[in-house]
Structure formats: structure tokens, C-alpha cells
Amino acid sequence: MSRPTTLAADPSLLGDGRSTERSEVRAAVTRFLLIGLLTLVAISVPVALWIRGQAERHILASATEHTQELADRTVAPLITEQLRAGEPAALRILTRTLAPWLAEGYIVRVKVWDPNGRIIYSDLPSLIGRSFPLPRWSTDLLAGGAERASFGTQREADNEQDYALGELVEINVRSADAAGRPIMFEAYFDDEAVREEQLALTEEITPVFALSLFALQFAQLLPATRLARRIQADQASRRRLLQHAIAASDYERRRIARELHDEVIQDLAGLSYAFAAEETHGPPGERPLFGRARSILQRNLGTLRGMTTELYPPDFALLGLTKALLGLTAPLAGQGIEAIVSLPERIELDRDRAAMLYRVAREALANTVKHAGACVVELALVQNKDRTTLTVRDNGRGFDPDSPSPDGHLGLRIMRDTVRVVGGDLVITSRMGEGTTVVATLPRV
Structure with a gap:
């Protein structure tokens, strides 16, 4: 009886599994962070534009409110009949009244229009008394429409003196003069000052929003x-269970192979020698019987030895994966199956990965022999700097991969989980009447 062996999962494969798990978690967290960052950017850009737009509307609304207050409380009461007539004294009073606002540089130009398009007053004396065509929005404004505020470079005929000032903020509001007649007050603000105020408001809101997004992330x-x-x-946990299952399978194969070799085969070999002796020296009438018995026994011994060889994994350190795979294809010719083999002379794989690819090839070829009804099978092994790929393809009857696992193919699906223990993959493709292809890929380490 062979000595019992302690069953343990291969520590190298478990180590690779742990390394793969850690890398998978790192990759998952990295993907989450990258997706989150992209989401933040995707959200932040339109939100920043929205905040900027809201800040601009807020600043323009504030400027419009101040302009309306300036028009109603300061300018309109001074629009008298004397000012309309262009009397210098009336003009000087309004000019002195507006001087503080103009001196600050915040307001750079003011105009007061009547409904006929005539400029009643301006801080630019050359414009006073001149008439210009009014745009439609001005007519609507004087008729009681909404105020108008905009950024832009002034290109109208009444703004000849303002071309050099660049972009300005133009505010137009409706008011009524001292006699209650409608007027339009037009003020131009330095856009840089307005933009600075807009930027300050944006910088005040944006960090709060950004911090909220980062806190959410x-x-x-x-x-x-x-x-x-x-x-x-x-x-x-799943990988450990799978690895223990594979280790148990290998252990059981080795145990059965040892017991067959050490006990059953040895006993039968001894019995064969006894039959041979009886065939030579026994009673003449019984010699043919012993000869037939010895022949049957030797055939069975050959079968058992073949089973033992299949059960006991090859020594990859001695044979190498290439020779071990050739050993799997050698018996196929005797079963009417042509084997087309493409294997490199030298393959760089550790023992555990070589054993894993060997198991996949053995399972796939066994399925081909038992179930495929194929006459040709291809076995190829390719290795590059990143991965090692094993391909087994037959021209058999195939099967439907979406149907419940047919007999024999369940083993390959178990092998797929096993291959994934070390970060690899196993793909089975098949179609009815078009054969089956098994591709196992392992990363190089």
C-alpha cells in the first residue's frame, strides 16, 4: 500500500491568485476614480459655464437696477424744459450731478433720449441735440417694455467716440422727465470692472460647488x-476552493496511479510470469489455456499501464510542455484522427502553468475523441511577451454553447474557472456541425 500524501493547494498558484485579486481590486478602484474624475469634469465644465452665465445675469441685473435708480432719482428730475432747450445752466447742473459717477470710471458714458431719437443730454457735448434712428427695441422700451442690458463693442453711429473703448456694458432703462414725459436713459459701464465683479462672484460660488462634488465622490x-x-x-474564497479541488483531483490521480502500479499491476505481472511458466512446463493439455490466459492478461496489463500513464501527470521539468503535448496527440492516429500540431521547440513556463495548459489540452482532446466524431484536430501553442495561448480545434459535430453542458464539456468549464485562478481565461466556441475550438490564455509572469 502506498504511503498517504498530505493534500494541499499549490501555494504558488494561490499566491498568483492573491496577486491577481489585489490587482483586480486596484484596477476596479482606479476605474472608479477615473470614471468619477471624468464625470466631475463632464459635470463641472457645463456647470462652470452655467455659473458664469448666472453670474453675468446677476451682475447685469444689479447694474440695471442701479442704472434705473440713477435715472429715476438723479437724472429724470433734472430733465426740464430748459435742459431740453439746451440752456447751458441746466446742462451744467446735470453734468455736475453725474460727475461723481463718471469720475470713478465705473460709468464711462451717459445719454438721455427722447422718443423721437434725439439725444437730450450726454456727457459728450457734441452729441447733445443730435438725432439718430432708434432701433425697434428702443421704441418698445419707451412704450413700457423691459430694460435692456448687454456686453459688446459699440458700433452704432451715435457711438463714434466710443469705438476705441472696446467692449462696454450697455444698460438702457425707461424713465420720465420732470414733466412726466418718457425718456430713455442709456449708460455705458467699463466692462473690465463688471467682469471683475462677475469673476469675483464666480470664484465665490465655484469652490463651494466643486467641494460638494468632491465630497460626493x-x-x-x-x-x-x-x-x-x-x-x-x-x-x-472561490479561488481557494477551486485550487483545492484541482489539488484534490491531482492527488487522487496520483494515488490511483501509484496503487495501480505498486499493487494491481505488480500482482498481475507476477501472475503473467506464472502463466508463462505453466505454459512452458505445465501439463501439455493445459498449455494452450495458459497461453490464452497470459495473452489476455498482458493486454490488460498494457491497458492498465496506459491508464497509469494518463493518470499520473508528466514530469514537465524533464519532458517539457511540448513533448508532453505531443504525447497526448500520439494515440490519436490509432483512433482515426489526424493531429495537426504546431508547437514551439522551447516554451518558457513554470511547472504550474505548464500543468494547467496540459490539463486543458488533455480534457479538450479527450472530448474530441469521445464526443466530437472528428477526423482532424489541431493543437497549437503560441507564446509572446505578454501571454501564452493554447488552441485546440476539431472539425467534429460541435454543440450549442447555450444549451446545458453536454457530457464531457463540463470538465472544460471547470477548467475555465481554474485557469482564471491565475488571471488567465478559457474560451469555448462551438456551432452545431462546425466543430469546437478551445482557447486557453495565461499571462506571462
């Missing part, structure tokens, strides 16, 4: 990390 990161770690723990 951080609040989501913590549960996402915990979830990733929980998934990592579940995957680790």
Missing part, C-alpha cells in the same frame, strides 16, 4: 472600496 469611494474588498474576499 469621496463619499461614494468609501463604500465602493468596501464593496470591492468584499468581492475580493468572495473571489479569494
Whole structure:
């Protein structure tokens, strides 16, 4: 009886599994952060534009309110019949009244219009008394319409003196003169001062919004990390179970192979020698019987030895994966299956990964022999700087991958989970009547 062996999962594969788990969690958290960052950018850009627009509307509304107050309380009461007639004294009074606002530089130009398009007053004396066509919005404003505020470079005929000032903020409001007649008060503000006020408001609002978004992102990161770690723990448990199952399978194969070799095969070999002796020296009438028995026994011994060889994994350190795979294809010719093999002379794989690819090839070829009804099978092994790929393809009857696992293919699906233990993948593609292809890919380490 062979000595019992302690069953343990291969630590190298478990180590690779843990490394893969950590890298998967890191990748998941990194993806989450990148997606979150892209989301922040995607949200922040339109929101920043919205904040800027809201700030601009707020500043223009504030400027319009101040302009309306200036028109109603300061300018309109001084629009008298004398000022309309262009009397210097009346003009000087209004000029002195507006001087503080103009001196600050915040307001750079003022005009007062009557409904006929005549400029009643302006801080630019050359414009007083001149008439210009009024745009439609001015007519609507004087008739009681909404105030008008805008940014822009002044290009109208009444703004010849203002071309050099560049972009200005133009505010137009309706008021009534001392006699109650409608007038339009037009004020031009330095756009730089208005823009500075807009920027200050934007800078006041934006950080609060940005901090809120980052706080939301951080609040989501913590549960996402915990979830990733929980998934990592579940995957680790599943991988350990799979690896123990593979280790148990290998252990059981070795145990059966040893017991067959050390006990059953040895006993049957001894019995074969006894039959041979009886065939030579026994009673003449019984010699043919012993000869037939010895032949049957030797055939069964050959079968058992073949089973033992299949059960016991090859020594990859001695043979190498290429020779081990060739050993799998060698018996196919005797079963009427042509094997087309493409294997490199030298393959750089550790023992555990070589054993894993060997198991996949063995399972796939066994399915081909038992279930596919194929006459040709292709076996290829390719290795590049990133990965090692094993392909087994047959021209058999195929099967429907969406249907419940047919006999024999369940083993490959178990192998797929096993390959994923070390960060690889196994893909099975098949169509009815078009054969089956099994592709196993392992990362290089």
C-alpha cells in the first residue's frame, strides 16, 4: 500500500491568485476614480459655464437696477424744459450731478433720449441735440417694455467716440422727465470692472460647488472600496476552493496511479510470469489455456499501464510542455484522427502553468475523441511577451454553447474557472456541425 500524501493547494498558484485579486481590486478602484474624475469634469465644465452665465445675469441685473435708480432719482428730475432747450445752466447742473459717477470710471458714458431719437443730454457735448434712428427695441422700451442690458463693442453711429473703448456694458432703462414725459436713459459701464465683479462672484460660488462634488465622490469611494474588498474576499474564497479541488483531483490521480502500479499491476505481472511458466512446463493439455490466459492478461496489463500513464501527470521539468503535448496527440492516429500540431521547440513556463495548459489540452482532446466524431484536430501553442495561448480545434459535430453542458464539456468549464485562478481565461466556441475550438490564455509572469 502506498504511503498517504498530505493534500494541499499549490501555494504558488494561490499566491498568483492573491496577486491577481489585489490587482483586480486596484484596477476596479482606479476605474472608479477615473470614471468619477471624468464625470466631475463632464459635470463641472457645463456647470462652470452655467455659473458664469448666472453670474453675468446677476451682475447685469444689479447694474440695471442701479442704472434705473440713477435715472429715476438723479437724472429724470433734472430733465426740464430748459435742459431740453439746451440752456447751458441746466446742462451744467446735470453734468455736475453725474460727475461723481463718471469720475470713478465705473460709468464711462451717459445719454438721455427722447422718443423721437434725439439725444437730450450726454456727457459728450457734441452729441447733445443730435438725432439718430432708434432701433425697434428702443421704441418698445419707451412704450413700457423691459430694460435692456448687454456686453459688446459699440458700433452704432451715435457711438463714434466710443469705438476705441472696446467692449462696454450697455444698460438702457425707461424713465420720465420732470414733466412726466418718457425718456430713455442709456449708460455705458467699463466692462473690465463688471467682469471683475462677475469673476469675483464666480470664484465665490465655484469652490463651494466643486467641494460638494468632491465630497460626493469621496463619499461614494468609501463604500465602493468596501464593496470591492468584499468581492475580493468572495473571489479569494472561490479561488481557494477551486485550487483545492484541482489539488484534490491531482492527488487522487496520483494515488490511483501509484496503487495501480505498486499493487494491481505488480500482482498481475507476477501472475503473467506464472502463466508463462505453466505454459512452458505445465501439463501439455493445459498449455494452450495458459497461453490464452497470459495473452489476455498482458493486454490488460498494457491497458492498465496506459491508464497509469494518463493518470499520473508528466514530469514537465524533464519532458517539457511540448513533448508532453505531443504525447497526448500520439494515440490519436490509432483512433482515426489526424493531429495537426504546431508547437514551439522551447516554451518558457513554470511547472504550474505548464500543468494547467496540459490539463486543458488533455480534457479538450479527450472530448474530441469521445464526443466530437472528428477526423482532424489541431493543437497549437503560441507564446509572446505578454501571454501564452493554447488552441485546440476539431472539425467534429460541435454543440450549442447555450444549451446545458453536454457530457464531457463540463470538465472544460471547470477548467475555465481554474485557469482564471491565475488571471488567465478559457474560451469555448462551438456551432452545431462546425466543430469546437478551445482557447486557453495565461499571462506571462
